[in-house]
Amino acid sequence: MDYKLNDFEKKMEAALIEKKKALRIKISESNNEFKTKDEGSGKDSIDLASDDLISQRMEAISHHDTVQLQAVENALNRLYTGRYGKCFKCGNKIPESRLEAVPTAVFCINCQNASEKGNRH
Numbered sequence: 001m002d003y004k005l006n007d008f009e010k011k012m013e014a015a016l017i018e019k020k021k022a023l024r025i026k027i028s029e030s031n032n033e034f035k036t037k038d039e040g041s042g043k044d045s046i047d048l049a050s051d052d053l054i055s056q057r058m059e060a061i062s063h064h065d066t067v068q069l070q071a072v073e074n075a076l077n078r079l080y081t082g083r084y085g086k087c088f089k090c091g092n093k094i095p096e097s098r099l100e101a102v103p104t105a106v107f108c109i110n111c112q113n114a115s116e117k118g119n120r121h
Contacts, residue, residue: 003082008096012084016076016103023069030062071104087111 005013078084085094089111098105107115 003080005079008099009079009084012099012103013076013079016072016079019103020069020072020076023065023072027062027065027069030065068104075104089115 075084078086085096085099086092087094087108088106090108092108094105094108098109105112
């Protein structure tokens with residue numbers, strides 16, 4: 001790591017590492033649960049349909065957790081390269097209060113709001 005972290009960045013690093021650990025555990029547990037669900041036999045069509053819905057939901061949750069994990073890893077990479085806390089769109093500094101609330105934020109509030117308004121048609 002070439003970039004020297006300031007106190008705030010060290011705090012955010014610790015929070016991101018904890019989030020990364022928690023997500024990895026959750027994804028691992030979800031994968032194990034998903035495998036266990038596939039082992040059932042002797043079920044009727046209603047049970048199988050219910051299992052299918054549960055499997056779809058578990059898969060969606062797992063995908064969401066995987067996306068979150070990638071965002072955390074990207075934030076850590078930005079920390080270690082000195083790019084953490086800079087808005088991807090305007091290049092301005094993202095306020096610490098926003099980063100504390102959303103440690104993986106890539107946009108300042110103004111650019112995030114503009115992006116969300118642009119996505120609503």
